Amino acid sequence: MSRTMTRRALLRGSAAAAAGLAVAGAAVAASGQSATAMDHTGHGDHTGHGDPGLQPFDEVYQGRRITGRPVEGGHAAHHGGYAVTIDGKDLHLMQNADGTWISVVNHYQTYGDPLAVTRAAVDKLRGAVLVPIATA
Amino acid sequence: MAVRKNQATLTATEKRNFVNAVLELKRSGRYDEFVRTHNEFIMSDRDNSDRVGHRSPSFLPWHRRFLIQFEQELQKIDASVTLPYWDWTADRTTTSSIWGADFLGGTGRSRDAQVTTGPFAYATGKWNINVSVDDRPYLQRELGAAVRQLPTRAEVDAVLAMTTYDTAPWNSASEGSFRNYLEGWRGANLHNRVHVWIGGQMSSGVSPNDPVFWLHHCFIDKLWADWQRMHPSSGYLPTGGTANVVDLRDTMRPWNDVTPADLLDHTKFYTYDR
Helix, strand or coil: CCHHHHHHHHHHCCHHHHHCHHHHHHHHHHCHHHHHCCCCCCCCCCCCCCCCCCCCEEEEECCEEEEEEECCCHHHHHHCCEEEEECCEEECEEECCCCCEEECCCCCCCECCHHHHHHHHHHHHCCCCECCCCCC | CEEECEHHHCCHHHHHHHHHHHHHHHHHCHHHHHHHHHHHHHHHCCCCCCCCCCCCCCHHHHHHHHHHHHHHHHHHHCCCCCCCECCCCCCCCCCCHHHCCCCCCCCECCCCCEECCCCCCHHHCCCCCCCCCECCCCCECCCCCCCCCCCCHHHHHHHHCCCCCCCCCCCCCCCCCHHHHHHCCCCCCCHHHHHHHHCHHHHCCCHHHCCHHHHHHHHHHHHHHHHHHHCCCCCCCCCCCCCCCCCCCCCCCCCCCCCHHHHCCHHHCEEECC
16 A cells, blocks of 8 residues: 555544544654655656645654645745745745756755655754745 | 955954954844845756756855855955855864854754854854845754764865766756766765754755855865866866757856856955965
């Protein structure tokens, strides 16, 4: 069974799943490198309309609520067709041509999928809160 | 003509003058505009659409122009100041003099990665992080934590030996591309790895919050100059008609009045000490 299926099952679940969030998250983490090598059947999609191979996630990692979901159009262009939050705040993501991912927190290091790059951001934040970046 | 020097050779006075000019730029608010500009480009430059500052052929001329602009701002404050470069193949430990309290200060403390030594420590009151992705107001570093080793001279030499400036698709996937291997999306990973080795703000989109940004990019700029000298018949590519990419004679945002062709010869603006 793929991690994707595990996460799907998790997301379909109800109160029981909520109680198991942390456990499931740990199980995913334990899959380590194979997790980052999850099937990216859609990683050739460079249209900014989302990657059909990517599934949503919603878990608690290191005490932070992290969510991710494929999105389409408009603002999504800046998120590589995938939107991620940490404790409800947007994390800017970008997908590279080879299918790997980076975020504004880790912009010079690539990760295998949105979940891995989001967890890396949580690690680096050390509890700090994301803020919208002031633009000119 | 301004001469850019290896940071390891700076005198105590040269270090102090550089630091003071940077602090004055920060106090005036001008410094943070450079951070903001860099972050706007890094968030908008994309492999499959418009790309100017990063992951594209204009990575090198864009940063050359960005550094010239920054250096000119420093020189308005102190005409004797030029950008130093940091040869991270030589000064490659966390105890190198670049991280001394008389220059850039050292790595962050373990609890929160906060830099507590040198002129850019938060407690000085002179270096608040204002343009940021999170709510931490202090400079952070974790030297050598996320990746153990800085690139070696041999790894640099292997990239300098590449003869083609850049290749289609002119982005982070370009193979056989001096530009992309120097930038670090392919190969041994040079420029990108140094950002990651430093950690803190340097590994994020707001990397110019750390003054070492300028010394790192000054060395990248010097490596481009070294490469040009080694391969005099290899020019900037592409030279015309390329979608989403800055061709040789296209103007570059945000200046809109300068092209890669205008920036190929750095000796019009400054020279290097060697």
